[in-house]
Structure formats: C-alpha cells, structure tokens
Amino acid sequence: MSAGTVDIPFLSNISFMLTYKCTIACPHCIVNAGPNRKEEMDVVRALDWIDQAAAYDEGKVRGLALTGGEPFYNIDHLSRISGYAHKKGLVTSVVTNAFWAKEKQPALEALKQVPSIDYLSISTDVHHQRFIPIDNIRNAVWAARETGRHYNIAICTDNEESPEYQAxxxxxxxxxxxxxxxxxxxxPAGRALKHHDSYHHKSTATPTVSACTMASAPVVYPDGNVMACIGPVLTLPGPxxxxLGNLNENSLETILDNAEINPLLQIxxxxxxxxxxxxxxxxxxSDLLPAEYxxxxTCDICYKLFSDERIIEELEALLGNREYLNIIAFARMHYLQEPDMVRALRLDGRETIDSENVLLSQEN
Known part of the structure; x- marks a missing residue:
C-alpha cells in the first residue's frame, strides 16, 4: 500500500464548529444541524482558543476554518470571531449554504459584514437545493468575486451516477x-442513519485505499471537544x-502535542x-471486520472500524508496539516531510526497522 500525499500540513489548520443551528435540516447531515438546535460556541471561549491556536508551536497553526451548522446564522459572532482570528494572523475560511444570497445585493452586504473571511466554501447538493436554489450559489460566488474572496463549491452525493447529482x-x-x-x-451517520434506506451507495468488500487529508486539521466543538476531523466518527457515543481531548480539561497545546504521536491518527x-x-x-x-464498505x-472505513470497541482495543494493542511507532514516525518524515513525530519520540535514525513489517507492506 503506497502512502498518499496530504495537501494540508498537519496542524497548520484547525476548525471551529461555531454552531449546530442551521436554516435547513438536511436528511444527510451527520451533525443533526437544524433550525431548532441551540448549541453554539461561546465567543469568549472561542477567542481564548484562538489565542492558544495562534501561540502553538511558534505559529504552526496558520488557518482557522469556521463551520457548523450555518455560521452565517449568527453573523455578529461570525464577524467577531473571524476578525479576532485575522488580528492573530490566521487565514480564515467559512463553510456556508448561502441562504443569505437570495439576491446579489444582499449577498454582497452579507460578505461586507465579515471582512476578515478570506475563503468561502459554499455547500450545495440535492438536499440543499430543496430549500436553497442554485441562484443562491450563483449570487454567493458573484459576491465573493466582487469582494475579492477565494471560494469553492462543496457538493456531496451518495451516488455519482445519480441523474439529480449530474444535473x-x-x-x-x-x-x-x-x-x-x-x-x-x-x-450513513448522524441524521442520515434515519434515512439510510433511501440512499444508493455502491458497496465493495475491499476498502478504499487512500490517505486521508481531513485528518490533518482538528475540529473544536462548542463543548470543547477536539476531534481529529469533521467526519462521521464525531457522532460515535463511546471512546x-x-x-483528541477536551479544552475544558487540557490546553490546546497538550491536545495537539498528543495528536502528533497518536499512531492511529498518523496511519x-x-x-x-x-x-x-x-x-x-x-x-x-478478520472476523471483526465489516463485510463491506x-x-x-475513506470516512466510511473509519466510522465502521471505530464503531466497534473490540476493533479499537485490538488496534490500540497492536500499535502500542514501539517499533510500530518508530516506523510511523519515519514514514511521516519520508512521505509527508513532517519530522515532528521523529523529534517527539527522540529518534536519531539509528533505530533498527524491519523492512518486512506489515506497516511497510504493499498489501492492502
């Protein structure tokens, strides 16, 4: 199995999930966001966490992504938090469904209220468009161009051959x-679990072989929990x-330092x-493994593996081996040009590594 290339250097970007509130309640939403949710990140806490992020490892964190729910639901909070991040030297992006862009002028005015936002990721798909038409996306892109913002369109589907998706x-x-x-x-995670019968996923007995880019940017939630990504594992109730930790119990520095040597995450x-x-x-x-994926x-693999406490126990037992940790550290340095784990484990290159180790195998 060849190692992949991760576009985002580890911990160079973190995300804040500002709110569970959203203008819509899509059936595929993994965080169960919607108009009736009330949880949102306290602004004072958010500013403190930005201070900690900006101070970490001599400026290693360079970007802050703001997500939800719908961050524009509370535009005053969005403006204050993004403005503070900008003052701290962080490049700030936001994920939005563009509900605020029904027409061009209101879209322009909305973006003028958040001048510190550098990048917009605008979400749309079959479910979004039942509530938010394509013209909102068009207007949001126009407003982004007018105000000199970078942008992309994020779209998801359960089947890339779906006629609606293709349209x-x-x-x-x-x-x-x-x-x-x-x-x-x-x-199928979060709210999507209630609607899994309506999806048309293609399944395979062989898991997708691909390095995960999402696991490079931890996500902070309103309750202080820090997850390695914003994928479906965040919905799992157990360990x-x-x-990665909780900011009400440990500093962000401690949590991120531990993430640097987390073997499962780095694999x-x-x-x-x-x-x-x-x-x-x-x-x-193999008897513990799912029958299909x-x-x-790649998100589905993590979700299914970490849904089973027996699998977690087996993996943690396997990866408690110091030789495995050393291999992972040198693999990060070789494949991702990241020496941080090598330094954290105080390796000097004289360690003996078995080239036949299963971690270095090309087999899936």
Whole structure:
C-alpha cells in the first residue's frame, strides 16, 4: 500500500464548529444541524482558543476554518470571531449554504459584514437545493468575486451516477470551473442513519485505499471537544481514538502535542484507514471486520472500524508496539516531510526497522 500525499500540513489548520443551528435540516447531515438546535460556541471561549491556536508551536497553526451548522446564522459572532482570528494572523475560511444570497445585493452586504473571511466554501447538493436554489450559489460566488474572496463549491452525493447529482454538476459548470468544485461521498451517520434506506451507495468488500487529508486539521466543538476531523466518527457515543481531548480539561497545546504521536491518527494520514484493515487481517482478526464498505469513501472505513470497541482495543494493542511507532514516525518524515513525530519520540535514525513489517507492506 503506497502512502498518499496530504495537501494540508498537519496542524497548520484547525476548525471551529461555531454552531449546530442551521436554516435547513438536511436528511444527510451527520451533525443533526437544524433550525431548532441551540448549541453554539461561546465567543469568549472561542477567542481564548484562538489565542492558544495562534501561540502553538511558534505559529504552526496558520488557518482557522469556521463551520457548523450555518455560521452565517449568527453573523455578529461570525464577524467577531473571524476578525479576532485575522488580528492573530490566521487565514480564515467559512463553510456556508448561502441562504443569505437570495439576491446579489444582499449577498454582497452579507460578505461586507465579515471582512476578515478570506475563503468561502459554499455547500450545495440535492438536499440543499430543496430549500436553497442554485441562484443562491450563483449570487454567493458573484459576491465573493466582487469582494475579492477565494471560494469553492462543496457538493456531496451518495451516488455519482445519480441523474439529480449530474444535473447539479451541469448547473455548477455555468457558475464555476471544475477545479473550484469539491466532491464528497455521503455516509450513513448522524441524521442520515434515519434515512439510510433511501440512499444508493455502491458497496465493495475491499476498502478504499487512500490517505486521508481531513485528518490533518482538528475540529473544536462548542463543548470543547477536539476531534481529529469533521467526519462521521464525531457522532460515535463511546471512546474513539480520533477524539483528541477536551479544552475544558487540557490546553490546546497538550491536545495537539498528543495528536502528533497518536499512531492511529498518523496511519490514517500516511496510508489511509485501509491500512488499519490490513493490520487487523494480518493479526488474524478478520472476523471483526465489516463485510463491506462504501465505495470511494475513506470516512466510511473509519466510522465502521471505530464503531466497534473490540476493533479499537485490538488496534490500540497492536500499535502500542514501539517499533510500530518508530516506523510511523519515519514514514511521516519520508512521505509527508513532517519530522515532528521523529523529534517527539527522540529518534536519531539509528533505530533498527524491519523492512518486512506489515506497516511497510504493499498489501492492502
């Protein structure tokens, strides 16, 4: 299994989930966002957490992504938090459904209220468009261009061959270029679990082999929990190796330092979660593994593996081996040009590593 390339250097960007409130309640929403949710990040706490992020490891964190729910639901909070991040030298982005862009002028005025936002990721898909038409996306892109903001369109689907999905792509082609579109496969987690019978995922017995880019940017939630990503594992009720800590109990520095040497997290970043399946197979634990996975979805692999406490226990036992930690550290340095784990483990390059180790195997 070859290691993939991760576009975002580890911990160079973090996300704040500002609110669970949203103008709509899509059936595929993994965080169950909607108009009736009330939880949102306290502004004073958010500013303190920005201070901690900006101070971490001599400026290692360079970007702050603001997500939800719908961050524009409370535009005053969005403006204050993004403005403070800007003062601290962080490049700030926001994820939005563009409900505020029914017409061009209101869209322009909305963006003028958040001058510190550098980048917009505008979400749309079949479910969004039942409430928020394509013209909102067109107007939001126009306003972004008028105010000199960078932007992309984020679209998800349960089946890339779906006629409805293909129709949206054709509409988007009249607004943006193909390289400005980001595509993701949905998965049954959160609210989507209630509607899983209506989805048309393609399944495979072989997990998708791909390094995970999402695991490079931790997400802070309103309750202070810090997760390794904003994928479906955040919905799991029990212990999860990708739950990095809570800011009400530890500093952000402590949590991020521990993330640097988290073996499960770093394997997902270097080789992808399919490597965890490979490890379990090699250890004779194939009976614990799922029978199938959603095609082209690395998130689905993590979700299914970490939904099973027995699998978590087996993986943690396997990866408690110091030789494995050393291999992971040197793999990060080799594949991702990240020496941080090597330094944290105080390795000097004289360690003996078995080239036949299962971590270095090309087998899935």
């Amino acid at each position: 949206i792509l054709r509409q988007l082609a009249t607004i943006v270029t193909p390289d400005e579109i980001r595509i993701a496969v949905t998965y 999860c190796p990708l739950r 997902i970043r270097i080789w992808g979660p399919a490597k965890l399946v490979s490890l379990l197979n090699h250890a004779g634990k 959603i095609s082209n979805s």
